[in-house]
Structure formats: C-alpha cells, structure tokens
Amino acid sequence: MDILKQDVEDRLDHFTNVCKAKGIKLTHQRLEIFRKVAETTDHPDAEQIFQRVRKSVPTVSLDTVYRTLWLLRDLGLVATLGVPHERTRFDANLTKHHHFVCTRCGFTRDFYSDDLNKLNLPESVDQFGIVTTTQVEVRGICRECSGKAYTS
Amino acid sequence: MDILKQDVEDRLDHFTNVCKAKGIKLTHQRLEIFRKVAETTDHPDAEQIFQRVRKSVPTVSLDTVYRTLWLLRDLGLVATLGVPHERTRFDANLTKHHHFVCTRCGFTRDFYSDDLNKLNLPESVDQFGIVTTTQVEVRGICRECSGKAYTS
C-alpha cells in the first residue's frame, strides 16, 4: 500500500456515493476490488487485482474482477493504461514523433513538434530507471467517433 | 499508401541491407510484410497487415506475419504502440500525471510536473479530433531490468 489511508477512504466514499446516486448495488466484492485498485500506484492488471482481492474475499472470481473494473471505468473512477481491447499495433515511423489516440476506437496518428521533442523531465523520473525516449500522447475523440453516439 | 514511394523504397533497401549484414534470409513474405508496414502511417495491427499482404501473397499465413513483425522489431525497423505482450493495466490515480514505462517488463510509475501539464500542441493535432488530455510517456529501462541480460 503506497497511498495514504485517508486518501483510500476518501476514494471509497466517493465510490459509495456514485453507486448510490446511480442505483448501482454496493457489493462486498465491488468494495474490495475498488479498494485494492485505489490502494496502489503500481497499475496492476486484472489478474494481480484478483490475487490481492482473494486474500480478503477468497471466493471472488476473476470474471467479477473484470466486470467490476470495466464498471469502475465507465463510472470514471479508474482509467486504463493504453486503449483497452486493442491488439498490438505496429509503427514503421522511425523519426521522432508524437501520437494522437482516440480513446473510443484506437485511431492513432502521428504528429510532429520540435518543441515537444525537447521536453525537460523532472529529476524524480531518474529513480525509475534509464530514460531512452520521451513521447507526448494526446488522447481525445477522433472525427469519426465524434459523430457517433457512445456505446461502451 | 500515404508515404512517398521513394521513402518506401529507401526503407526496403535498408531492410535488405540489414538482413544481408545479419545473415537473415530475405524471403518474398518478409519483403512484402515489411513493405505493407512501411507504406502506411495508420499503425495497423497484425490482422490488418495480414489482410493487406494477402493481396500480393495469397498463401501467406497470419503466424508468419507475427513472426516477421517481431523480427522487424528486434532489428529496430518497426516499433509497437504500447508495450507488447502486456495485459490491460488499471490506474486509479485521477490526478493529472505522467508515466514512466519500462519497455522490457512493463513496469509503470507515475510522476508529476507542472511544466508538462501545460504543453502547447501544434495546430495540426486538431485535424484528428477533439483533444481531451495530454500526457507525457517516458520510455526506458527500469532499475530491475537494467541489471538483467536481455532476453527477447
């Protein structure tokens, strides 16, 4: 656990309120799954969350973990790293560039900027390892998706 | 095709040279797979590349496409979007932040920077759609992976 206890409690309160407001049932499983995600900054995957939740809820199942995580995302309480449900995409552009990514459909395009090529990183980054490249990722909704109604 | 013909030819030449230098066989399939990736800027996935290559090499198989794409990556001729072989990771940090990502193991950590929170994007980005967030993604090799020998 690397988040302050108080912050975790605040997040849980927020979750509780959102559920009440939307008429979503507050089950033991949901509470524990959310707690485990809120407690860490290590960006776990579903399997890791499943293993952590199991300690307090031994009967929980992996599919409930998945269902709950997507619910939490739809509620705006957690985000995913990268675009979910996306397959591996390949890039033959070897010149320095940045990306625009549509968070609905995964549409991705390159753009260029001399300014963005020379960003100053805070020193705190060095503690994590050796930096090789820095890229700006712009997230948004592409032209085509803007036209459509949203279906999760 | 949205890359200049000449650039595609240059990239193919480069590929040819790298293969010769490393004693890697230049098969018809490899050439066509690389050509299809080099021709576009739309960041296709393996299935899309497979369908495009099929038009000129009808007997090609999807697993050869995968094997070739990983070969090209190992040769430094293509990159992947996101960390390959990674499962979906979840993030409960709702405050504005940026990421350090280890390209070997997927280790991911947040960092903060007021400067990076207010980047100026080039106008060209607007053509792609509506921007919702901008995030800096720092790629590198984490402390733990730096210690190990590299095994693809």
Place this chain on the structure above:
DNA sequence: TTTAATGCAAAAGATTTGCAACATG
C-alpha cells in the same frame, strides 16, 4: 546442400458470456 523460414493445425493466454444461484436495496 545446408539451414532457416513457411504454412498448417493445434495450443496457450487473456478476456468475455450464458446461466442458475444468491445477495442487495
């Protein structure tokens, strides 16, 4: 001719779904 690469089919890994039993509001 030697060795690596291909295509096929089957396997593996991640995530999703149908459905009967169960718990929440």
Place this chain on the structure above:
DNA sequence: CATGTTGCAAATCTTTTGCATTAAA
C-alpha cells in the same frame, strides 16, 4: 421481494508453438 450481481464453466479472441515441407543462400 424484485432485480442486479456473482461464480462457474464454457466460449471467444489474439497470439504463439511444434513440426513436416519448402525455399534461400
């Protein structure tokens, strides 16, 4: 009590692997 949620098992989807055949060098 009504309805939404769970756990299980089976299904689906993407990517990988073993192996006999084929093609580069």
